[in-house]
Structures are given as C-alpha cells and as structure tokens.
Amino acid sequence: MVETNDRPVFPFTAIVGQEEMKLALILNVIDPKIGGVMIMGDRGTGKSTTVRALVDLLPEIDVATNDPYNSDPTDPELMSDSVRTMILDDIEVPVSKMKIPMVDLPLGATEDRVCGTIDIEKALTEGVKAFEPGLLAKANRGILYVDEVNLLDDHLVDVLLDSAASGWNTVEREGISICHPARFILVGSGNPEEGELRPQLLDRFGMHAQIGTVKEPSLRVKIVEQRALFDENPNEFRKNYQDSQDELTTKITDARLRLQDVELDYDLRVKISQICSELDVDGLRGDIVTNRAAKALAAFEGRLKVTPKDIFTIITLCLRHRLRKDPLESIDSGYKVQEGFSQVFGYE
Known part of the structure; x- marks a missing residue:
C-alpha cells in the first residue's frame, strides 16, 4: 500500500x-x-x-478510533462487529476524524x-x-x-x-x-x-x-510547464492552488449533504430507461447508474432538480461500456449513446 x-x-x-x-x-x-x-x-x-x-x-469523516475498518460510529452498515457490540452494550464509542x-x-x-x-x-x-x-x-x-x-x-x-x-x-x-x-x-x-x-x-x-493524449500544442506546453513547476517546488506550487482546492472540497462536501434531497422527475426516469432499452443495454445497471449520476451532478452544481442537460452530461460515461461490441463497427460507442439521447429527448 x-x-x-x-x-x-x-x-x-x-x-x-x-x-x-x-x-x-x-x-x-x-x-x-x-x-x-x-x-x-x-x-x-x-x-x-x-x-x-x-x-x-x-x-474528513468520523470514524471509531483505532478501528481497522474505519467504522462509521452511527451507520450499522458501515461498522465492524466490535463497534456494533459496543453500541448494543451501551458503551460509548470513541470517535475521531480522518481523511x-x-x-x-x-x-x-x-x-x-x-x-x-x-x-x-x-x-x-x-x-x-x-x-x-x-x-x-x-x-x-x-x-x-x-x-x-x-x-x-x-x-x-x-x-x-x-x-x-x-x-x-x-x-x-x-x-x-x-x-x-x-x-x-x-x-x-x-x-x-x-x-x-x-x-x-x-x-x-x-x-x-x-x-486520450492532449493534441493541442498550447495545452501540451501548459501541462509540461505545470509539471516542471510542481517538480521544482511542490509546496510552493500547491500554495497557489490552495483556494481553488478548498473551494472544490466545500462544493463536494455540500453536494454530499444535498444529494438526498435531489429530485429526478418520473418522465426523465422513463426517458433514461427508454435510451437504455433502445441501445439494447443488458440488465438494469445502466438505468440505475445514470439516475444516480444525474442526481449527483445536480447536487454538485447546487441544484435540487435534475435537468435533461445533467443527463446528457453523464449518460455517455454511464452507458458506453455497456453496449454490445460489434467487431466490425468503427463508430465510437460514446457517439452512439449521444445519438440515442438526441432521439429520445429530441435534441440535436
């Protein structure tokens, strides 16, 4: 490790x-x-x-102190037998924080x-x-x-x-x-x-x-420069990004709290399943993951309602690896997913 x-x-x-x-x-x-x-x-x-x-x-998350399984002190699904036994026996579980x-x-x-x-x-x-x-x-x-x-x-x-x-x-x-x-x-x-x-x-x-490898020369130069600056003085380089890092951490933490309140309308759920069906996706994992990812994206962007744009943003990530592969086909499966979305939602 x-x-x-x-x-x-x-x-x-x-x-x-x-x-x-x-x-x-x-x-x-x-x-x-x-x-x-x-x-x-x-x-x-x-x-x-x-x-x-x-x-x-x-x-950071709350964990039972010195527990080898990083047990959650409040959620039985995420705690070890020893922590669960302590709670059942009304013994106070010591709690500490960890990344x-x-x-x-x-x-x-x-x-x-x-x-x-x-x-x-x-x-x-x-x-x-x-x-x-x-x-x-x-x-x-x-x-x-x-x-x-x-x-x-x-x-x-x-x-x-x-x-x-x-x-x-x-x-x-x-x-x-x-x-x-x-x-x-x-x-x-x-x-x-x-x-x-x-x-x-x-x-x-x-x-x-x-x-894929970045093709644009100016972007490649920027990536190489960033890496050189980081290798030269990592701590100084990290300081320059501390504010944006903190901002993103706060955004993720808030989204985790907001997630349970995010709504995905019934008609959008039907359309997601329609896309999965028309793309001939096996099983229901594709439907479930697309629903979850769309809600997570809405939460990340600070909203409580999923929009068709959220679904368009994440659906390729959720479905491209679930399509049946045709060895003679040259079309990228991501393109096929986007095409399926356009047909069901009537977008171009």
Whole structure:
C-alpha cells in the first residue's frame, strides 16, 4: 500500500483537461453507490496523478478510533462487529476524524493480502477468531485504486467487484468465517493496448471514462510547464492552488449533504430507461447508474432538480461500456449513446 500523504500531491484543480475523468471521479465521491470508475487511456495521460490528486480534496469523516475498518460510529452498515457490540452494550464509542482513505492495490497482490487472513492456529488453540485485515478493510469508506486493472487476475477483479457491490468482505477458511464492511469506491485504470476487461467485469463498473493524449500544442506546453513547476517546488506550487482546492472540497462536501434531497422527475426516469432499452443495454445497471449520476451532478452544481442537460452530461460515461461490441463497427460507442439521447429527448 502506498501512503499518498507522505509526499506532496499534484493539486486536482491544477490538472489541465481530462474533464470526463475528473467529473466521473467527483460524482463517485458525492455518491459512492454509483459503483466506481474505469479509466481507460493512453500511457502518460495523467490517470494515476488525477486519482491521487482526488484524495487531497476529500472531506474528513468520523470514524471509531483505532478501528481497522474505519467504522462509521452511527451507520450499522458501515461498522465492524466490535463497534456494533459496543453500541448494543451501551458503551460509548470513541470517535475521531480522518481523511477519506485511499488504498493502492499492487498488481502482484495475493488474495490473502487483499481480503485478509484468518490465523487458524490461534483460532484452534485459543478459541478466538484471529483475523488479520487486508486491503479491503483499509479501503472501507474510501477509495481502492487499481492501476492496470486489465492486467489483474480475473479472479481478484471478481473479488473486488463483489465487495464493492455488496459492501461486505467475507473470508472463509477451515470452517471459520469472518465478515466485515468493505464499502469503497473502486477506481481502475488501464491502457487499452494491453487488453480490455471482460465485458461482464466491465459492466460492473458504474462509469467508464475514456481519455486520450492532449493534441493541442498550447495545452501540451501548459501541462509540461505545470509539471516542471510542481517538480521544482511542490509546496510552493500547491500554495497557489490552495483556494481553488478548498473551494472544490466545500462544493463536494455540500453536494454530499444535498444529494438526498435531489429530485429526478418520473418522465426523465422513463426517458433514461427508454435510451437504455433502445441501445439494447443488458440488465438494469445502466438505468440505475445514470439516475444516480444525474442526481449527483445536480447536487454538485447546487441544484435540487435534475435537468435533461445533467443527463446528457453523464449518460455517455454511464452507458458506453455497456453496449454490445460489434467487431466490425468503427463508430465510437460514446457517439452512439449521444445519438440515442438526441432521439429520445429530441435534441440535436
């Protein structure tokens, strides 16, 4: 695990371009139930830099002090058995604040390292459930980042997606079973040249951002200059962006509080489902994620009502990876989603 706080991180608000990726990450922080982001793009397009920069923006959360699972002291769905037992026994749970955590999953990680291990010997000799928490425990209520997710073993990707979807991690060994909360935002990145994820795994990611190398020479120069300035004096560079960083953090925090009050009209929900149906999207994940992302965007922009423009902004991110691939087709799937939106909403 790489601790992102040990070294200065490039500021999120200083990142030039890549708006699609930045928006997808912010919306997932506002509503983690969107289901994570898959970021596909060329090498050297700032995928890892952007994800690490996001951590800097994240608001602080209340956690049960010294709890290995970052348990929420008020929400039973996000607390470990030991914290739940304390509450049932009317014992006061000590509470402290921490930044929303981010965990890097190394490519060579074993299942034990990811899920945690049960000490069978201790369990048999002392009669206690000795559990060594893994990366999923550390990632509870935070972000789990997998770089080059398309090179990760399919079985491990399955484990990550199951935990991200259910919010729980279960480890079973020799008849002993341990279950703990593992609700996190799964962010995967990869280079399409190194192979795609299997469609059934890809479908489990809430959003799919595609990013390319910036073509415009003046923008490329700006990106190179920004990077050089940051490498020369990271702390000074970060100071210049402190105000915009604080502003964005406040905006995200307010959006998280506002989210439950955002309304999505019935006729807009019908139109979202109509687009999914006409694009022949399998299952209902596409409908659910598009509804959630549209509400998160409205909350982020300080509104309590979703507009058709909100839906247009996020629908490509939510659906492009769910379309059936035709190997002979040269049209980008994002274009097909936008075309589907235009037909249903009557926009051009």
